[in-house]
Amino acid sequence: MADLSCEFLGIKSINPFWLASAPPTDKAYNVVRAFEAGWGGVVWKTLGEDPAPINVSSRYGVHYGQNRQVMGFNNIELITDRPLQVNLDEITQVKKDWPDRVIIVSLMVPCEEESWKNILPLVEATGADGIELNFGCPHGMPERGMGAAVGQVPDYIEMVTRWCKQYYSKPVIVKLTPNITDVRMPAQAALRGGADAVSLINTINSITSVNLDTMSPEPSVDGKGTHGGYCGSAVKPIALSMVSEIARDPITAKLPISGIGGVSNWRDAAEFISLGATNVQVCTAAMLYGFKIVTEMCDGLSDWMDKQGHKSINDFAGAAIPNTTDWKHLNMNYNRIAVIDQDNCIECGRCFAACEDTSHQAIKITEVADGTRKFSVIDEECVGCNLCQVTCPEPEAIAMVDVPTDKPHLSWLHHPSNPYRETP
Amino acid sequence: MSLNHDIQTNRLLDETINDNFVDMAPPMSEKQVLVASERCLFCYDAPCITACPTGIDIPLFIRKINTGNAHGAAKEILSANILGGSCARVCPTETLCEEVCVRNTSEGAPVDISGLQRYAVDHIDTQMPYPFTRKAETGKHVAVVGAGPAGLACAHRLACEGHQVTIYEAAAKPGGLNEYGIAQYKLVDDYTQKEIEFVLQIGGIEIKYQTALGKDVTLTQLRNDHDAVFIGIGMSDVNNMGIPGEDLPGVIDAVDYISDLRQADKMSDLPVGRRVIVIGAGMTAIDIAVQSKKLGAEQVSIVYRRDISAMGASGHERELALQNGVNFELNAQPHEIIGDDNGITSMQFKRTKNDDNGKLVATDEVLSIECDVVFKAIGQKYDGSPLGDDAPDLCKRRRIAVDDNFQSSLAGVYAGGDCIDGKDLVVEAVDHGNKAAAAIHLKLSLHTTKG
Numbered sequence: 001m002a003d004l005s006c007e008f009l010g011i012k013s014i015n016p017f018w019l020a021s022a023p024p025t026d027k028a029y030n031v032v033r034a035f036e037a038g039w040g041g042v043v044w045k046t047l048g049e050d051p052a053p054i055n056v057s058s059r060y061g062v063h064y065g066q067n068r069q070v071m072g073f074n075n076i077e078l079i080t081d082r083p084l085q086v087n088l089d090e091i092t093q094v095k096k097d098w099p100d101r102v103i104i105v106s107l108m109v110p111c112e113e114e115s116w117k118n119i120l121p122l123v124e125a126t127g128a129d130g131i132e133l134n135f136g137c138p139h140g141m142p143e144r145g146m147g148a149a150v151g152q153v154p155d156y157i158e159m160v161t162r163w164c165k166q167y168y169s170k171p172v173i174v175k176l177t178p179n180i181t182d183v184r185m186p187a188q189a190a191l192r193g194g195a196d197a198v199s200l201i202n203t204i205n206s207i208t209s210v211n212l213d214t215m216s217p218e219p220s221v222d223g224k225g226t227h228g229g230y231c232g233s234a235v236k237p238i239a240l241s242m243v244s245e246i247a248r249d250p251i252t253a254k255l256p257i258s259g260i261g262g263v264s265n266w267r268d269a270a271e272f273i274s275l276g277a278t279n280v281q282v283c284t285a286a287m288l289y290g291f292k293i294v295t296e297m298c299d300g301l302s303d304w305m306d307k308q309g310h311k312s313i314n315d316f317a318g319a320a321i322p323n324t325t326d327w328k329h330l331n332m333n334y335n336r337i338a339v340i341d342q343d344n345c346i347e348c349g350r351c352f353a354a355c356e357d358t359s360h361q362a363i364k365i366t367e368v369a370d371g372t373r374k375f376s377v378i379d380e381e382c383v384g385c386n387l388c389q390v391t392c393p394e395p396e397a398i399a400m401v402d403v404p405t406d407k408p409h410l411s412w413l414h415h416p417s418n419p420y421r422e423t424p
Numbered sequence: 425m426s427l428n429h430d431i432q433t434n435r436l437l438d439e440t441i442n443d444n445f446v447d448m449a450p451p452m453s454e455k456q457v458l459v460a461s462e463r464c465l466f467c468y469d470a471p472c473i474t475a476c477p478t479g480i481d482i483p484l485f486i487r488k489i490n491t492g493n494a495h496g497a498a499k500e501i502l503s504a505n506i507l508g509g510s511c512a513r514v515c516p517t518e519t520l521c522e523e524v525c526v527r528n529t530s531e532g533a534p535v536d537i538s539g540l541q542r543y544a545v546d547h548i549d550t551q552m553p554y555p556f557t558r559k560a561e562t563g564k565h566v567a568v569v570g571a572g573p574a575g576l577a578c579a580h581r582l583a584c585e586g587h588q589v590t591i592y593e594a595a596a597k598p599g600g601l602n603e604y605g606i607a608q609y610k611l612v613d614d615y616t617q618k619e620i621e622f623v624l625q626i627g628g629i630e631i632k633y634q635t636a637l638g639k640d641v642t643l644t645q646l647r648n649d650h651d652a653v654f655i656g657i658g659m660s661d662v663n664n665m666g667i668p669g670e671d672l673p674g675v676i677d678a679v680d681y682i683s684d685l686r687q688a689d690k691m692s693d694l695p696v697g698r699r700v701i702v703i704g705a706g707m708t709a710i711d712i713a714v715q716s717k718k719l720g721a722e723q724v725s726i727v728y729r730r731d732i733s734a735m736g737a738s739g740h741e742r743e744l745a746l747q748n749g750v751n752f753e754l755n756a757q758p759h760e761i762i763g764d765d766n767g768i769t770s771m772q773f774k775r776t777k778n779d780d781n782g783k784l785v786a787t788d789e790v791l792s793i794e795c796d797v798v799f800k801a802i803g804q805k806y807d808g809s810p811l812g813d814d815a816p817d818l819c820k821r822r823r824i825a826v827d828d829n830f831q832s833s834l835a836g837v838y839a840g841g842d843c844i845d846g847k848d849l850v851v852e853a854v855d856h857g858n859k860a861a862a863a864i865h866l867k868l869s870l871h872t873t874k875g
Contacts, residue, residue, distance in 0.1 A: 066462045346529040349468030365469075373471075393465050394530055 002305035004298055006313045008278045009171035009196045009256060011129045013040040013102050016269060016301075016313055017294050020260050020281035021045050021106035021132060021175070024291075026080060028090035031103075035094075037291035038298065041102025043199075043281060046079035046134045047087050047123070048108050049115060053078040053140070061208035061218040061228060070288055072234030072262075074206045076219060076226055078140045079108050084122070091126040104173065108134040108146050111156055113163050120167040130171035133164060135186070136202020138179050138229045148202070151177035154189035161193025173258060176200040176242075178235075183242040187252045198246065199258035199281060201239045203229025232284040236262030240275055244324045247276025265293075266300030273313060274320035332415055333407035336384035336400050338362070338377045344397040347373045351388035351398060359387050429674065429767030430698035430796045435720025441691045444718035448609040448744075449513070451546060452539045460536045461490035463527055471524035472537060477855040478505035482521055486540055497544035499555045505858075506580045507573055509619050510602050511851045512542035514610050516707070518740040520851070554625050559586035561628075564868045567592060567650040569637050572600020573850045574656035574841030576623050577857030578864075583628040585865045591629065592646070594636035600658055601842075602850065604683040607711035608691075609718070638810030647814075647836060652864045655811070655824065655832070655839040656857065659804035659848075665703065669761030670800075674768040678702070678712040678801035685715060697797030699723045701771050702750075703758055704801030706736035712799045713750045724750045725793060729757040729776050730784060756791050761798055770794045806843050821845045829863035830856055838864060 004015040018041040019025050019034055026045040034042055055077055065071040080087060095103050105128045109115040123131060134141075135151030142149035150156045157174060164172045174190035176183060178201040187198050205227045207217045217225030239261020246252045259277030263269055264285040272280050285293055310316050340351070340363075352375055355363040362381035366374040377388075389398040413422050436444070452460065464486040472482040480501055488497035501508035517523075517538040525534030548555070564587045568575040571593040579589040597603050599616040624631075635641055637657065646653045662677045664670060674697070681694075688694055700721045702713045705728040716724045726745065728735060731754050735742065745752070756773035763769050775789035806823040808815050816832030816839070819825040824832050824839040831838050840856025842848045 067459055344530075346526040347467075347471070348465045348526045349470075350465060353468035373469075 002302045002310055003312045004302055004305075006279055008102075008258065009130065009173070011041075011102055011171065012100075013279065014100060015040040015294075015298050016273065016279035017297050018042060018102060018104070018258070018279060018281045019286060020283040021104075021134065022283040022287070023075075023077065024283060024286050027082065027087075028094050031090075031094050032097075034286075034291050034294075035098050035101050038294045039101070039291065040279075041104065041129075043104040043106050043132050044087065044091055044128070046106040046108045046137070047084055047119070048079045048146075049110070049119065050084050052081045052083055055081050056221045058219045058221045061206075061225075063208045063230075063232075063234060070232060070284075072206075072208070072230055072232035073284065074203065074208050074219075074228035074230040076139050076221075076228040079106075079134065079137065084119075088122055088126055091123075091128055095127045095129075103128045104130045104132050106132045106134050106175070108137065108141060111145060111150055111160060116160065116163045117167050120164060124168055124170065128170075130173060130196075131164065131168060132173040132175050132199060133160060134175055134202075135160075136175045136177035136179075136200075138177060138203055138205050139227060148177040148179055151175075151186060151202070152180055154185045157186050157189040158193035161190050161195045165194040171196040173197045173199050175202055175260075177202045178238060178242055178261075179205050182245075184245055184249045184252065187246045187249070187255065191252055191255050195255070197256035197258060197278075198252075199260055200246070201235065201242050201261045203231045204235055204238065206230030231262065232288075233262040233264045233268075236264075236268055240271060243272060243277055244275040244321065247318065247321050248324060266297045266304065269297060269301055270304060270316070271320075273317050275324065276318050276321055278313075278317060328412045330411060331409045332412065333405055333410045335403040335405055337379055337382040337403055338384070338386075338388050339399050339401045340375055340377055340388075341397055341399065342374065342376075344394050345375060346394055346397070347375065348393060349373065349375065350391040350393065351375060354387050354391040359383075359385055363388060429763075429769070431674065431695045431767065432698075433695055434692045435696045435698075436692065438690060438692045441719060445609050445612070445691065445715075447612045448607075449539065449542075452536070452543050456536075457489060457540060457543050460540055461486050463535045464490070465526060467526055471526065472521035475521045475524045476504075477520070477849065477852045478508075478511075478858065479855075480504040480508065480521075480541070482537055482541075485544055486535065486537075489540055489544055494544050494547035495549040495552060497540075498548035501541055501544055502548075502555060505851065505854050506577055506623055507602070507619060507850065507854050508541060509545035509622075510573075510606075510611060510616060511854065512538050512545060513615065514602070514606050515849070515851050516738050516741070519738050556580075556584055556626050558584055558627050561588070562586040562868065564588065564651045565590070565649075566864060566868075567646040567653045568656065569646070569653065570594075570600060570656040570658060570841070571598035571620075571631055572656055572658055572841055572853065573602060574658075574853035574857040574860075575600070575654065576620065577854040578654045578656065578838075578840065578861045579629045579857075580623050580626055581858055581861030582864060583626045585861075587628070587651075587865070587868065589629045590650070591631040592635045592637060592641055593631055593633050594639075594657075596633055598631055598633075600656075604686055605679060605708075606686075606850075607682070607715055608685055609715075636810065638812055642814075643811050643837070644814050647834070651836070651868055653837045654857070654860055654864065655837065655843060656841040656853070657810065658842040659806045659823075660810075661805045661807040662800060663803045663805055665758045665800065665802065667758050667760055669763060669768065669771075672761055672763045672768050673765065674763060674796060675761060675798045675800065678704070678708050678799040679804060681799065682708070682712060682715065685719075691719065694719060696720050697795065699793075699795045700725070700797045700799065701793055701795045702726045702799045702801055704728070704799075704803070705730070705734070706801065706803065707741055708804075709799075709801035710737045710741045710745050710750075712801055713745055714748045716797075716799070717748045717750060721797075725753050726750055727753040727756050727758070727771075727773060727793070729755065731755060753791070753793070757786050759790070768795060768798065771798055804842070819845050830860035831863060836867075 021043040025042040062073040137147030141147035174195040259272030260281040269280045466483045485497040485500040522534035568591045602616040696719045700716045759772045773791040774786040816834045838860040841853035
């Protein structure tokens with residue numbers, strides 16, 4: 001059995017699955033249930049200065065896929081709406097009761113040194129394992145000069161991080177917003193400020209839908225809506241890319257990363273870890289299915305690691321980073337084409353419609369004498385775009401197959417068509 | 425009453441019978457519709473469209489349902505098949521659209537197309553304008569004989585084009601087989617009449633009831649008084665077994681009995697045999713057998729001279745019969761019905777087998793089954809006598825011969841539905857009516873004067 005335990009910033013965790021700072025970690029009751037279910041750690045929902053903010057009614061909006069499957073949803077909740085002392089007391093107690101589980105405290109106070117100087121010793125006294133700076137919350141709090149309003153200005157990130165390192169002795173994680181142009185800039189700023197790690201991504205600015213009867217964006221609060229923070233499996237690809245950018249940036253390459261964004265199962269977690277995360281934080285999947293999903297995550301990851309021969313998380317951490325590169329380094333002499341397995345084809349013709357209407361007209365239909373239809377690839381026309389495989393409802397029906405070539409690796413950097421080509 | 429000739433009314437309580445005759449396939453819930461519609465793959469040049477005689481764009485209407493536009497879905501269906509609501513209920517979809525659904529291949533079950541079609545048509549938004557508009561009056565007048573599915577479809581299309589249509593209907597109500605011939609539990613709540621009300625909303629269609637061709641009006645008159653004639657009179661005669669005892673009381677044509685059942689105010693008033701034999705292998709045989717059980721018959725046997733694979737009824741229909749406690753007796757050929765003027769007591773069959781050439785032959789082995797009622801469901805046949813001396817030519821199957829435009833050998837006289845050669849399905853009759861209407865319209869558009 002593979003060992004799922006891992007160490008992040010010197011903090012030991014029984015597995016790499018933490019609950020992200022969000023409603024599931026708002027109070028002791030939830031956190032204890034999470035620990036009972038098997039979660040390795042939690043990032044306690046963001047604490048701020050008293051008086052605590054007040055939340056509105058109607059808080060989540062949804063983007064559905066097939067069969068009411070939640071592809072993503074957003075929220076307009078603010079940070080904790082409970083008094084600071086209540087949270088501090090509960091954190092102290094839960095940490096005492098669950099010494100082998102990680103508690104990180106998420107924090108958001110005004111961008112003034114005094115505010116941080118006041119709250120950090122109180123947090124330190126709880127015995128929690130570290131803090132996470134919420135520089136990402138995209139709704140509500142930025143209007144008050146906090147959350148993403150800080151995270152979108154690298155200089156502020158650096159400044160606040162430095163204060164935290166000055167007034168707090170344990171690890172400081174900076175949570176990054178994706179609502180910026182280049183995520184490497186805030187990550188570098190966090191590093192300059194002395195951050196021990198970054199966590200990303202926070203939620204994405206979003207309006208999930210508009211109620212066409214009332215013309216109100218959802219979630220609707222008395223007929224009006226505001227942009228909320230988008231999360232769930234739909235954001236995973238964005239999060240993976242941003243994690244990889246920080247992992248690939250020579251400046252931040254050694255900065256530990258806690259991966260967040262649509263982690264819904266063990267496979268997602270393994271992907272984040274392969275692209276540079278040391279652990280993952282989960283929220284939406286737990287909010288949709290409850291805490292029990294951590295069992296599947298642990299079992300699945302452990303089984304996969306056993307099959308791969310990985311004894312610990314470190315064995316594959318960052319393993320996909322060397323294969324993540326810039327477009328200009330991709331091999332232009334590589335060729336693959338689609339091959340349709342007639343035994344598994346159900347003759348729906350989705351591949352044909354997609355290729356014929358929107359791609360390269362590389363699929364042909366042959367009417368068979370028995371009235372059935374045969375779909376096959378015109379090899380010469382196929383550019384290996386994958387679209388037919390993407391649209392195919394049958395997982396085994398279309399394979400993308402490498403076409404052997406005698407040609408050497410040739411990237412755009414050295415391509416004859418590139419007027420600025422480099423000579424090898 | 426003696427055990428012989430045991431035919432009684434009120435075998436079951438009214439409420440029991442009513443329970444037995446509830447909708448065979450109840451409407452889908454919103455959630456079922458969501459799940460079912462998600463399964464449609466929106467195939468390219470979808471096989472289900474090809475398999476539908478009326479060519480309904482099934483993937484498109486399902487996509488409309490799935491995006492919350494049931495009204496649009498209904499319009500899509502009805503524009504191809506104005507009787508899409510009854511077809512959703514009575515079509516043997518397991519041998520049509522659903523048989524070729526690609527989901528069968530990988531998942532062993534098709535998209536529930538009939539259920540979704542019914543949902544769409546049932547959810548047409550009556551607050552919205554009628555989905556069809558009638559073009560300006562052309563001044564042309566077409567006679568349609570028979571207000572069954574073929575005639576109604578033809579009339580609706582012609583009315584849309586601005587022609588005036590008069591339907592001559594022998595019965596007191598419109599609908600043809602939908603009203604008089606389909607099993608009760610497939611078309612509940614007087615659906616046929618509601619559907620026809622919708623059809624007639626287009627305007628320009630008049631129905632003359634109890635006006636029978638050959639009796640109240642002749643084909644020659646119709647040809648003289650109209651710009652074209654469409655004949656959709658179905659099959660009014662039934663086949664005979666040609667065996668002794670066939671004329672005894674207790675031997676009943678299944679179609680007649682089903683018609684009585686469909687029109688009965690109280691189903692418990694229908695006389696029902698204790699032991700029932702059904703001769704036949706098609707949908708009518710299944711319908712009468714199942715309905716007999718539902719009315720309280722104790723033993724119901726469908727007897728067929730060939731083996732099960734040769735039966736016209738689909739596997740789905742046969743399954744329905746088995747679920748309702750109907751027995752199947754195969755490879756038994758009718759030989760004689762035993763009884764007297766008071767009724768029948770049993771029926772004798774000769775066992776059959778396939779000879780070395782694969783031909784079905786009777787053996788000497790005799791099978792005797794006790795019975796009070798024998799239903800004949802061995803097929804209907806076309807009766808051309810109402811058309812009189814001026815009748816069009818017949819095809820090999822002794823029905824009205826038509827060309828590709830559904831025109832008979834008589835100029836300006838078209839025909840469709842069961843009175844021409846085909847599979848005798850409601851949906852096919854609609855297709856005939858649609859195509860004949862298109863041909864009639866084309867012809868009337870080309871000719872500005874009568875002739």
